Amino acid sequence: MPDSLAPADLFAPAAFGALRLDNRLVMAPLTRMRSGAEGIPGPIVAEHYAQRASAGLIVSEGTYPSFAGHAFVGQPGLVTEEQLAGWRAVTDAVHANGGQIVAQVMHGGRATHEHISGHEVVAPSAIAIQAEVHTPEGKEPYPVPRALRDDELPGIVEEFVTGSRNAIAAGFDGVELHGANGYLLNEFLSESSNHREAPYGGSPENRARLVIEVVRAVVDAIGADRVGLRISPERNAQDVFDTPEDAEATYGYLIDQLAPLGLAFVSILHPDPSGELVQGLRTRFGGPFLVNSGFESITTRDEALAWMAAGHSDAVVVGRAFLANPDLPRRWRENTALNELVPATIYASGAEGYTDYPTLEQVG
Ligand SMILES: Cc1cc2nc3c(=O)[nH]c(=O)nc-3n(C[C@H](O)[C@H](O)[C@H](O)COP(=O)(O)O)c2cc1C
Numbered sequence: 001m002p003d004s005l006a007p008a009d010l011f012a013p014a015a016f017g018a019l020r021l022d023n024r025l026v027m028a029p030l031t032r033m034r035s036g037a038e039g040i041p042g043p044i045v046a047e048h049y050a051q052r053a054s055a056g057l058i059v060s061e062g063t064y065p066s067f068a069g070h071a072f073v074g075q076p077g078l079v080t081e082e083q084l085a086g087w088r089a090v091t092d093a094v095h096a097n098g099g100q101i102v103a104q105v106m107h108g109g110r111a112t113h114e115h116i117s118g119h120e121v122v123a124p125s126a127i128a129i130q131a132e133v134h135t136p137e138g139k140e141p142y143p144v145p146r147a148l149r150d151d152e153l154p155g156i157v158e159e160f161v162t163g164s165r166n167a168i169a170a171g172f173d174g175v176e177l178h179g180a181n182g183y184l185l186n187e188f189l190s191e192s193s194n195h196r197e198a199p200y201g202g203s204p205e206n207r208a209r210l211v212i213e214v215v216r217a218v219v220d221a222i223g224a225d226r227v228g229l230r231i232s233p234e235r236n237a238q239d240v241f242d243t244p245e246d247a248e249a250t251y252g253y254l255i256d257q258l259a260p261l262g263l264a265f266v267s268i269l270h271p272d273p274s275g276e277l278v279q280g281l282r283t284r285f286g287g288p289f290l291v292n293s294g295f296e297s298i299t300t301r302d303e304a305l306a307w308m309a310a311g312h313s314d315a316v317v318v319g320r321a322f323l324a325n326p327d328l329p330r331r332w333r334e335n336t337a338l339n340e341l342v343p344a345t346i347y348a349s350g351a352e353g354y355t356d357y358p359t360l361e362q363v364g
Pocket of ligand 1: 031178299
């Protein structure tokens, strides 16, 4: 049995590739839309992440590697000099507080609008999400995306490579490639959003091809020990659906192809982390494997302790509890009270609900 399949304590340190974690509580990527129209993370973004540096590892909110990949108003990018300078202040602040941070590199695919990105919306196939999106002009239906041509896909791979190199140049400890939640890479993986023919559509192997090419290219650019991938089989988000049979076939193949690369980690978002699909993928991967149970109910301390004690995960990814509790590792270690999450300020602008959640010490 590989070492990483043995149970570990949630509060024990870990080495995942080049990453050194003081504990196995990973702050989940959380889009907060506080980087303005230019996508430049400013001082409050640095303060927000620095406050949460006691996480074993922070995964940044989804950041776009190209303007066409820009998915949300106020989302930060990894493109311009100004954006990278903003991120440098964030990574310096996290490191000064003893933390580690990787950038989530995310191309929005069809889950955006040209009123957000200023670009044509692209995807594996010309199928719109049947919902509305917040643009600077209000709520609008998602557009029908243009299907990318096969000869454009090397350019998409290059965007992930450039974004990842830029992340390292801005001081990040690594990257998490966003293959989850209905954005571009996830759209390629699923038969519901990918109606292409070979070589990038049809069979599970073909639908996994672009993700594998992206991961390999980023590994070649910055080293496998700094690269993670997030996936969300059966998450069924943003009109991307998987049947159980297809999830097993597509993600099984994907993980088998990635296993020999020596990635820093795979992070999986699934409603049943202890179930057969997730644990089967974990065994096939054999390396650091992080779990998170999804949006329906908030991740709790008891769940995290149980997944670790059962040996079902090497670290637990926690979103909303970290959002509301900057000192979450201490609170969970000491089993103390938690701050209440305030939903109304999650996507507000400015410091309110962002940098003003108190630590235990501040509460007194
Ligand atoms: C406000 C908010 C923003 C999110 N943004 C991202 C994101 O940028 N990238 C991503 O992969 N997941 C994102 N997620 C999903 C979280 O990473 C996580 O999977 C989810 O919150 C479930 O975990 P929890 O129950 O611990 O909060 C977001 C979730 C929330 C609530």
